[in-house]
Amino acid sequence: MTKPKFTKEIIQLEDVQTVIDQIVAKLREDVGRKLRRRGGVVGISGGIDSSVTLALAVKAFGAKNVLGVMLPEKDSSDDSKEFALELAQKFGVEVVEENISGALDGFACYSRRDEAVKRVIPEFDPAVDKMKIGIPQEFINSNLPPVFFVTVVFADGSEKSERLPMNEYLQIVAASNFKQRSRMSMLYYHAEAKHYAVIGTPNKHEVQQGFFVKYGDGGADVMPIGNLYKTQVYELAKELGVPQKIIDRTPTTDTYTAEQTQEEFFYQMPFEMMDLLWCGWENEYDPAEVAAALHKEVSDVEKVFKNFERKKNTTEYLRMPPIHNY
Numbered sequence: 001m002t003k004p005k006f007t008k009e010i011i012q013l014e015d016v017q018t019v020i021d022q023i024v025a026k027l028r029e030d031v032g033r034k035l036r037r038r039g040g041v042v043g044i045s046g047g048i049d050s051s052v053t054l055a056l057a058v059k060a061f062g063a064k065n066v067l068g069v070m071l072p073e074k075d076s077s078d079d080s081k082e083f084a085l086e087l088a089q090k091f092g093v094e095v096v097e098e099n100i101s102g103a104l105d106g107f108a109c110y111s112r113r114d115e116a117v118k119r120v121i122p123e124f125d126p127a128v129d130k131m132k133i134g135i136p137q138e139f140i141n142s143n144l145p146p147v148f149f150v151t152v153v154f155a156d157g158s159e160k161s162e163r164l165p166m167n168e169y170l171q172i173v174a175a176s177n178f179k180q181r182s183r184m185s186m187l188y189y190h191a192e193a194k195h196y197a198v199i200g201t202p203n204k205h206e207v208q209q210g211f212f213v214k215y216g217d218g219g220a221d222v223m224p225i226g227n228l229y230k231t232q233v234y235e236l237a238k239e240l241g242v243p244q245k246i247i248d249r250t251p252t253t254d255t256y257t258a259e260q261t262q263e264e265f266f267y268q269m270p271f272e273m274m275d276l277l278w279c280g281w282e283n284e285y286d287p288a289e290v291a292a293a294l295h296k297e298v299s300d301v302e303k304v305f306k307n308f309e310r311k312k313n314t315t316e317y318l319r320m321p322p323i324h325n326y
Contacts (some may be wrong), residue, residue: 006285006293011229011275016239019232020056023224027060027199030222037197037221039065041190043183044095045254046083046246049225050201052233055091055240056224057199063092069190070097071183073104075257086243096190100182107182112175116168121152121160128155130258133164133172135268146268146307153258176255180216187220197221203233205274208282209308210315218318229279230271269304281305 004010013019031037040057044050057066068088070081081097088095104110114126124131130153135146148169151161164172184198191198200220202212207226212218225233230251237247251271253260269277273294280290280301287301294301 003283003285006280006289008276008293011231011279013232013235016235020059020236020239023056024060027056027222027224031061031197031199035197035221037191037195039067039194039196040199041067041069041187041194041196042199043071043187043201043217044068044084044087045070046080046087046249047201047251047254048230048233048237048242048246048249049203049206051083051087051242051246052237052240053199053201053225054087054093055242056236058091058093059240065196066091066093067190067194067196068093068095069187070095071186072097072099073101073179074110075179075255077252077254077259080254083243083246083249087246090241090243098186100179100186103182103185104178107178109175109178113172116171116175117150117152120150120162120164120168123154123160124152125155126257129153130256132253132256132258132260133169134260151258177213177216179255180213181219184216184219191221199224200226202226204229205271205278207319208278209311210318212318214318229275231275277301277304278308281308 027040031040039061042050042054042057044054054066054068068084070084072081085095110126114124114131117124117126117131131150132153133148133150135148148164149161150164150168150172151159153159187198190196198220200217200223202217202223203225204227206212207218207223225236228236234247276294277290279285280287281304287305288298290296291298291301
């Protein structure tokens with residue numbers, strides 16, 4: 001079958017309502033018949049992905065059979081709760097708040113992370129300073145593997161960034177991953193208490209590029225938007241009636257103490273462009289055709305394609321189920 005011509009409109013949904021109906025039908029089939037559960041639990045943060053997932057769950061099971069769980073901790077954004085509560089009210093679902101800071105203290109999440117940061121930037125004081133890690137933008141246009149830097153925002157507003165050695169990078173990530181795994185544990189508590197399924201919120205890029213934590217946000221029972229580009233998630237949000245302030249909100253990691261967008265931390269480009277480039281790469285379009293449609297240099301598209309391939313390959317273990325020895 002001949003592929004359609006690559007254009008900027010190639011991933012736009014032809015009929016958003018039909019896509020919603022298909023996802024809702026699949027949710028009912030998977031949760032009700034395969035998993036034999038009577039409803040769903042969704043962790044809500046006021047972000048676009050969890051908001052769309054909650055709205056889909058409500059259409060699938062009814063508001064009375066959906067529980068929204070807010071899972072803040074001491075590094076969480078202050079406005080996440082406000083957005084999450086407005087979302088729950090809009091769709092009429094019960095919502096509970098579970099602050100996981102105590103659990104994270106018990107795991108020494110914060111102290112393990114901060115210990116690694118101080119080895120790189122000794123003057124970092126976690127009591128008053130903020131930190132984040134990320135990949136510089138210039139790595140997207142190189143053929144080199146991405147390198148993470150740690151940035152400390154000092155109390156006086158000044159900043160300092162240093163390249164992260166491998167041991168410190170691994171320790172920071174491993175400690176931070178306690179957050180997603182603690183949240184998933186709490187979601188399963190509520191799901192099991194109600195005989196519900198955990199409805200996961202990752203989108204296509206998070207699943208395919210490995211921007212999730214194994215047995216954390218990647219450990220749900222079903223992932224209804226796991227095949228949707230971010231652009232498509234926004235299309236569904238508008239059709240489903242997600243509050244406009246959530247649609248307008250910039251996607252963030254909400255993981256580290258300093259403010260940080262998902263683009264800055266991991267993706268390295270706006271999602272509107274990333275969606276199109278990923279579509280071109282995964283559907284094996286010629287880089288020249290993609291470059292012409294997006295008004296980019298062919299060499300730049302080729303480099304991005306190699307970056308995508310590297311991410312997909314290096315994160316494959318995250319998508320693998322447990323290996324059984326028979």
